[in-house]
Amino acid sequence: MPEHKRKKLMALSSNVMRDESDKVLVLGQPGEEVSLELILRVVADVGLVGLPNAGKSTLLAALTLAKPDIADYPFTTLMPNLGRLDGDPNLGALKYSSEATLADLPGLIEGAHLGKGLGRNFLRHLRRTRLLVHVIDAAAEDPINDYRTVKEELRMYNPNYLERPYVVVLNKIDLPEANEKLPALIQEISRIGCRVTPILESGGTLSVKSEHTHALSLVSNIEERKEKQIEDYPQPLAVVGASVLKRIGVSEMLEAIRAGLRTCQDLAKAVK
Numbered sequence: 001m002p003e004h005k006r007k008k009l010m011a012l013s014s015n016v017m018r019d020e021s022d023k024v025l026v027l028g029q030p031g032e033e034v035s036l037e038l039i040l041r042v043v044a045d046v047g048l049v050g051l052p053n054a055g056k057s058t059l060l061a062a063l064t065l066a067k068p069d070i071a072d073y074p075f076t077t078l079m080p081n082l083g084r085l086d087g088d089p090n091l092g093a094l095k096y097s098s099e100a101t102l103a104d105l106p107g108l109i110e111g112a113h114l115g116k117g118l119g120r121n122f123l124r125h126l127r128r129t130r131l132l133v134h135v136i137d138a139a140a141e142d143p144i145n146d147y148r149t150v151k152e153e154l155r156m157y158n159p160n161y162l163e164r165p166y167v168v169v170l171n172k173i174d175l176p177e178a179n180e181k182l183p184a185l186i187q188e189i190s191r192i193g194c195r196v197t198p199i200l201e202s203g204g205t206l207s208v209k210s211e212h213t214h215a216l217s218l219v220s221n222i223e224e225r226k227e228k229q230i231e232d233y234p235q236p237l238a239v240v241g242a243s244v245l246k247r248i249g250v251s252e253m254l255e256a257i258r259a260g261l262r263t264c265q266d267l268a269k270a271v272k
Protein backbone atom coordinates (compact mmCIF):
# COMPACT_ATOMS: atom_id res chain seq x y z
CA MET A 1 0.00 0.00 0.00
CA PRO A 2 1.46 3.40 -0.91
CA GLU A 3 2.59 5.45 2.07
CA HIS A 4 0.04 8.22 1.58
CA LYS A 5 -2.82 5.71 1.50
CA ARG A 6 -1.56 4.01 4.61
CA LYS A 7 -1.39 7.32 6.46
CA LYS A 8 -4.91 8.16 5.35
CA LEU A 9 -6.19 4.82 6.56
CA MET A 10 -4.42 5.21 9.90
CA ALA A 11 -5.85 8.68 10.30
CA LEU A 12 -9.35 7.34 9.68
CA SER A 13 -9.28 4.59 12.26
CA SER A 14 -8.13 4.30 15.83
CA ASN A 15 -7.89 0.55 15.43
CA VAL A 16 -4.99 0.49 13.01
CA MET A 17 -1.51 -0.76 13.91
CA ARG A 18 1.54 -2.10 12.09
CA ASP A 19 3.21 -5.46 12.39
CA GLU A 20 6.98 -6.05 12.16
CA SER A 21 6.99 -6.08 8.36
CA ASP A 22 5.22 -2.75 8.45
CA LYS A 23 1.91 -4.19 7.27
CA VAL A 24 -1.14 -2.26 8.35
CA LEU A 25 -3.42 -4.34 10.54
CA VAL A 26 -6.95 -3.26 11.36
CA LEU A 27 -8.02 -4.49 14.74
CA GLY A 28 -11.31 -6.35 14.93
CA GLN A 29 -14.23 -4.92 16.84
CA PRO A 30 -16.11 -6.87 19.47
CA GLY A 31 -18.71 -9.04 17.74
CA GLU A 32 -22.39 -9.31 18.51
CA GLU A 33 -24.16 -12.45 19.56
CA VAL A 34 -27.84 -12.92 18.79
CA SER A 35 -30.00 -15.91 19.29
CA LEU A 36 -32.93 -16.16 16.92
CA GLU A 37 -35.97 -18.30 17.22
CA LEU A 38 -37.51 -18.73 13.81
CA ILE A 39 -41.17 -19.67 13.80
CA LEU A 40 -42.18 -21.68 10.78
CA ARG A 41 -45.74 -21.54 9.60
CA VAL A 42 -46.76 -23.93 6.87
CA VAL A 43 -48.70 -22.56 3.94
CA ALA A 44 -51.57 -24.86 3.06
CA ASP A 45 -55.01 -24.41 1.56
CA VAL A 46 -56.72 -27.03 3.71
CA GLY A 47 -56.07 -27.92 7.35
CA LEU A 48 -57.07 -31.33 8.74
CA VAL A 49 -58.08 -31.12 12.39
CA GLY A 50 -59.38 -33.61 14.91
CA LEU A 51 -58.62 -35.58 18.05
CA PRO A 52 -55.66 -37.98 17.99
CA ASN A 53 -56.39 -41.26 16.17
CA ALA A 54 -59.36 -39.85 14.22
CA GLY A 55 -57.74 -40.75 10.90
CA LYS A 56 -56.32 -37.43 9.70
CA SER A 57 -53.07 -38.90 8.41
CA THR A 58 -54.95 -41.80 6.80
CA LEU A 59 -57.10 -39.23 5.02
CA LEU A 60 -54.06 -37.30 3.78
CA ALA A 61 -52.54 -40.53 2.49
CA ALA A 62 -55.82 -41.46 0.76
CA LEU A 63 -56.10 -38.16 -1.15
CA THR A 64 -52.47 -37.30 -1.89
CA LEU A 65 -49.12 -38.95 -2.50
CA ALA A 66 -47.94 -38.05 1.02
CA LYS A 67 -46.73 -40.94 3.16
CA PRO A 68 -47.39 -39.86 6.76
CA ASP A 69 -46.93 -42.21 9.71
CA ILE A 70 -50.22 -43.89 10.56
CA ALA A 71 -50.69 -45.94 13.70
CA ASP A 72 -53.27 -47.11 16.15
CA TYR A 73 -52.15 -44.86 19.00
CA PRO A 74 -52.60 -41.17 19.75
CA PHE A 75 -50.05 -38.54 18.77
CA THR A 76 -48.58 -40.49 15.89
CA THR A 77 -48.21 -37.21 14.04
CA LEU A 78 -45.84 -34.87 15.82
CA MET A 79 -45.21 -32.37 13.04
CA PRO A 80 -47.56 -31.27 10.25
CA ASN A 81 -47.52 -33.40 7.09
CA LEU A 82 -48.23 -31.81 3.76
CA GLY A 83 -49.72 -33.36 0.64
CA ARG A 84 -50.75 -32.00 -2.72
CA LEU A 85 -54.28 -32.63 -3.94
CA ASP A 86 -54.45 -32.99 -7.71
CA GLY A 87 -56.67 -30.68 -9.69
CA ASP A 88 -60.14 -31.89 -10.59
CA PRO A 89 -59.84 -33.60 -14.03
CA ASN A 90 -63.50 -32.74 -14.78
CA LEU A 91 -62.52 -29.08 -14.98
CA GLY A 92 -60.43 -29.55 -18.15
CA ALA A 93 -58.11 -26.61 -18.65
CA LEU A 94 -59.16 -25.13 -15.31
CA LYS A 95 -57.90 -28.27 -13.60
CA TYR A 96 -54.85 -26.57 -12.13
CA SER A 97 -56.84 -23.86 -10.38
CA SER A 98 -58.42 -26.61 -8.29
CA GLU A 99 -55.16 -28.00 -6.94
CA ALA A 100 -54.67 -27.63 -3.21
CA THR A 101 -52.14 -28.30 -0.47
CA LEU A 102 -53.46 -30.26 2.49
CA ALA A 103 -51.88 -30.05 5.96
CA ASP A 104 -52.38 -32.96 8.34
CA LEU A 105 -51.85 -31.66 11.87
CA PRO A 106 -51.05 -33.44 15.13
CA GLY A 107 -54.13 -34.41 17.15
CA LEU A 108 -55.77 -31.85 19.40
CA ILE A 109 -56.98 -32.65 22.89
CA GLU A 110 -58.92 -30.75 25.49
CA GLY A 111 -56.65 -28.11 26.98
CA ALA A 112 -54.39 -27.99 23.89
CA HIS A 113 -54.69 -24.20 23.83
CA LEU A 114 -53.17 -24.24 27.35
CA GLY A 115 -50.33 -26.49 26.23
CA LYS A 116 -51.78 -29.95 26.91
CA GLY A 117 -50.88 -32.83 24.59
CA LEU A 118 -48.71 -31.37 21.89
CA GLY A 119 -49.93 -27.99 22.97
CA ARG A 120 -50.79 -25.04 20.85
CA ASN A 121 -47.64 -24.84 18.79
CA PHE A 122 -49.02 -26.38 15.68
CA LEU A 123 -52.30 -24.44 15.74
CA ARG A 124 -50.51 -21.55 14.11
CA HIS A 125 -50.22 -23.65 10.96
CA LEU A 126 -53.93 -23.17 10.39
CA ARG A 127 -53.50 -19.43 10.04
CA ARG A 128 -53.12 -19.41 6.29
CA THR A 129 -55.53 -22.21 5.42
CA ARG A 130 -58.71 -21.36 3.55
CA LEU A 131 -60.72 -24.42 4.46
CA LEU A 132 -60.73 -26.73 7.47
CA VAL A 133 -61.65 -30.39 7.42
CA HIS A 134 -62.77 -31.77 10.79
CA VAL A 135 -62.01 -35.47 10.96
CA ILE A 136 -64.07 -37.30 13.59
CA ASP A 137 -63.87 -40.93 14.63
CA ALA A 138 -67.56 -41.80 14.30
CA ALA A 139 -66.96 -45.10 16.11
CA ALA A 140 -65.71 -43.32 19.23
CA GLU A 141 -67.77 -43.30 22.41
CA ASP A 142 -69.04 -39.74 22.03
CA PRO A 143 -68.19 -38.28 18.62
CA ILE A 144 -70.27 -35.14 19.19
CA ASN A 145 -68.36 -34.37 22.34
CA ASP A 146 -65.07 -34.98 20.47
CA TYR A 147 -66.16 -32.57 17.76
CA ARG A 148 -67.13 -29.93 20.33
CA THR A 149 -63.78 -30.36 22.09
CA VAL A 150 -61.86 -29.66 18.89
CA LYS A 151 -64.02 -26.66 18.02
CA GLU A 152 -63.66 -25.29 21.52
CA GLU A 153 -59.87 -25.60 21.35
CA LEU A 154 -59.80 -23.82 18.01
CA ARG A 155 -62.04 -21.09 19.41
CA MET A 156 -59.84 -20.59 22.46
CA TYR A 157 -56.73 -20.38 20.30
CA ASN A 158 -58.13 -18.10 17.64
CA PRO A 159 -61.88 -17.47 17.26
CA ASN A 160 -61.32 -16.58 13.60
CA TYR A 161 -60.65 -20.25 12.96
CA LEU A 162 -64.32 -20.96 13.62
CA GLU A 163 -65.36 -18.38 11.02
CA ARG A 164 -63.45 -20.28 8.36
CA PRO A 165 -65.46 -22.48 5.96
CA TYR A 166 -65.25 -26.15 6.91
CA VAL A 167 -66.31 -29.65 6.03
CA VAL A 168 -66.90 -32.41 8.59
CA VAL A 169 -65.83 -35.98 7.84
CA LEU A 170 -67.35 -38.68 10.04
CA ASN A 171 -64.70 -41.32 9.59
CA LYS A 172 -64.52 -45.08 10.26
CA ILE A 173 -68.05 -45.85 9.05
CA ASP A 174 -66.80 -49.32 8.12
CA LEU A 175 -67.12 -50.08 11.84
CA PRO A 176 -70.68 -51.12 12.80
CA GLU A 177 -70.81 -48.82 15.86
CA ALA A 178 -70.13 -45.85 13.56
CA ASN A 179 -72.46 -46.94 10.80
CA GLU A 180 -75.42 -47.36 13.13
CA LYS A 181 -75.32 -43.85 14.50
CA LEU A 182 -74.27 -42.11 11.27
CA PRO A 183 -77.65 -40.53 10.33
CA ALA A 184 -78.12 -39.16 13.86
CA LEU A 185 -74.54 -37.83 13.92
CA ILE A 186 -74.91 -36.10 10.56
CA GLN A 187 -78.10 -34.45 11.75
CA GLU A 188 -76.66 -33.35 15.06
CA ILE A 189 -73.43 -31.97 13.60
CA SER A 190 -75.23 -30.07 10.86
CA ARG A 191 -77.30 -28.44 13.57
CA ILE A 192 -74.37 -27.21 15.68
CA GLY A 193 -73.51 -23.78 14.39
CA CYS A 194 -77.13 -22.92 13.94
CA ARG A 195 -78.37 -21.72 17.30
CA VAL A 196 -82.05 -20.94 17.57
CA THR A 197 -81.72 -17.40 18.80
CA PRO A 198 -84.65 -15.49 20.23
CA ILE A 199 -84.46 -11.94 18.90
CA LEU A 200 -86.52 -8.87 19.52
CA GLU A 201 -88.00 -7.70 16.22
CA SER A 202 -88.41 -4.01 15.49
CA GLY A 203 -92.08 -4.15 16.50
CA GLY A 204 -91.03 -5.49 19.89
CA THR A 205 -92.43 -9.00 19.42
CA LEU A 206 -90.23 -11.93 20.31
CA SER A 207 -89.50 -14.27 17.44
CA VAL A 208 -87.15 -17.14 16.86
CA LYS A 209 -84.44 -16.95 14.26
CA SER A 210 -82.61 -20.11 13.28
CA GLU A 211 -80.34 -18.79 10.61
CA HIS A 212 -76.64 -18.71 10.07
CA THR A 213 -74.66 -17.03 12.79
CA HIS A 214 -74.09 -13.88 10.84
CA ALA A 215 -77.70 -13.08 11.52
CA LEU A 216 -76.46 -12.45 15.03
CA SER A 217 -75.49 -8.96 13.97
CA LEU A 218 -79.20 -8.28 14.19
CA VAL A 219 -79.38 -9.47 17.74
CA SER A 220 -79.62 -6.90 20.51
CA ASN A 221 -76.48 -5.30 21.94
CA ILE A 222 -76.69 -7.29 25.16
CA GLU A 223 -76.71 -10.52 23.17
CA GLU A 224 -73.74 -9.34 21.10
CA ARG A 225 -71.62 -8.47 24.09
CA LYS A 226 -71.79 -12.05 25.36
CA GLU A 227 -68.91 -14.28 24.37
CA LYS A 228 -69.70 -16.29 21.26
CA GLN A 229 -70.26 -19.97 21.83
CA ILE A 230 -69.48 -22.57 19.20
CA GLU A 231 -73.15 -22.68 18.22
CA ASP A 232 -72.87 -19.04 17.18
CA TYR A 233 -70.31 -19.71 14.45
CA PRO A 234 -71.06 -20.83 10.89
CA GLN A 235 -72.41 -24.28 10.14
CA PRO A 236 -70.37 -26.82 8.18
CA LEU A 237 -70.50 -26.59 4.39
CA ALA A 238 -71.01 -30.36 4.35
CA VAL A 239 -71.07 -33.32 6.73
CA VAL A 240 -70.04 -36.58 5.10
CA GLY A 241 -69.64 -40.13 6.33
CA ALA A 242 -66.60 -42.05 5.09
CA SER A 243 -64.12 -44.76 5.80
CA VAL A 244 -60.85 -43.46 4.49
CA LEU A 245 -59.20 -46.75 5.39
CA LYS A 246 -61.65 -48.93 3.48
CA ARG A 247 -62.19 -46.25 0.81
CA ILE A 248 -65.92 -45.97 1.42
CA GLY A 249 -67.41 -42.56 0.59
CA VAL A 250 -64.00 -41.15 -0.38
CA SER A 251 -65.19 -39.65 -3.68
CA GLU A 252 -68.14 -37.94 -1.92
CA MET A 253 -65.72 -36.61 0.67
CA LEU A 254 -63.37 -35.36 -2.02
CA GLU A 255 -66.26 -33.67 -3.81
CA ALA A 256 -67.25 -31.94 -0.55
CA ILE A 257 -63.68 -30.70 -0.07
CA ARG A 258 -63.45 -29.46 -3.65
CA ALA A 259 -66.83 -27.73 -3.36
CA GLY A 260 -65.56 -26.15 -0.12
CA LEU A 261 -62.48 -24.84 -1.92
CA ARG A 262 -64.67 -23.38 -4.66
CA THR A 263 -66.79 -21.66 -2.01
CA CYS A 264 -63.62 -20.14 -0.56
CA GLN A 265 -62.57 -18.88 -3.98
CA ASP A 266 -66.00 -17.32 -4.49
CA LEU A 267 -65.85 -15.71 -1.05
CA ALA A 268 -62.39 -14.32 -1.80
CA LYS A 269 -63.61 -12.87 -5.11
CA ALA A 270 -66.63 -11.31 -3.42
CA VAL A 271 -64.37 -9.61 -0.86
CA LYS A 272 -62.05 -8.17 -3.56
Ligand SMILES: Nc1nc2c(ncn2[C@@H]2O[C@H](COP(=O)(O)OP(=O)(O)OP(=O)(O)O)[C@@H](O)[C@H]2O)c(=O)[nH]1
Pocket (backbone or CB within 6 Å): 050, 051, 052, 053, 054, 055, 056, 057, 058, 059, 069, 070, 071, 072, 073, 074, 075, 076, 077, 078, 105, 106, 107, 108, 171, 172, 173, 174, 175, 242, 243, 244, 245, 246
Ligand atom coordinates in the same frame (compact mmCIF):
# COMPACT_ATOMS: atom_id res chain seq x y z
N1 LIG B 1 -61.61 -48.94 10.92
C1 LIG B 1 -61.04 -47.83 10.47
N2 LIG B 1 -59.86 -47.44 10.97
C2 LIG B 1 -59.31 -46.32 10.47
C3 LIG B 1 -59.92 -45.53 9.47
N3 LIG B 1 -59.13 -44.47 9.20
C4 LIG B 1 -58.07 -44.58 10.00
N4 LIG B 1 -58.15 -45.69 10.76
C5 LIG B 1 -57.19 -46.19 11.76
O1 LIG B 1 -57.15 -45.30 12.86
C6 LIG B 1 -55.83 -45.25 13.41
C7 LIG B 1 -55.34 -43.82 13.49
O2 LIG B 1 -55.17 -43.31 12.18
P1 LIG B 1 -54.24 -42.03 11.89
O3 LIG B 1 -54.47 -41.67 10.47
O4 LIG B 1 -52.85 -42.29 12.34
O5 LIG B 1 -54.94 -41.00 12.87
P2 LIG B 1 -54.53 -39.47 13.14
O6 LIG B 1 -55.78 -38.69 13.28
O7 LIG B 1 -53.57 -39.00 12.11
O8 LIG B 1 -53.81 -39.61 14.57
P3 LIG B 1 -52.72 -38.62 15.25
O9 LIG B 1 -51.59 -38.45 14.31
O10 LIG B 1 -52.37 -39.33 16.49
O11 LIG B 1 -53.45 -37.33 15.54
C8 LIG B 1 -54.96 -46.13 12.50
O12 LIG B 1 -54.85 -47.41 13.08
C9 LIG B 1 -55.77 -46.21 11.20
O13 LIG B 1 -55.52 -47.40 10.47
C10 LIG B 1 -61.19 -45.99 8.94
O14 LIG B 1 -61.80 -45.41 8.06
N5 LIG B 1 -61.67 -47.12 9.50
Ligand SMILES: [Mg+2]
Pocket (backbone or CB within 6 Å): 056, 057, 058, 068, 069, 070, 076, 077, 104, 105, 106, 107
Ligand atom coordinates in the same frame (compact mmCIF):
# COMPACT_ATOMS: atom_id res chain seq x y z
MG1 LIG C 1 -51.64 -38.40 12.30
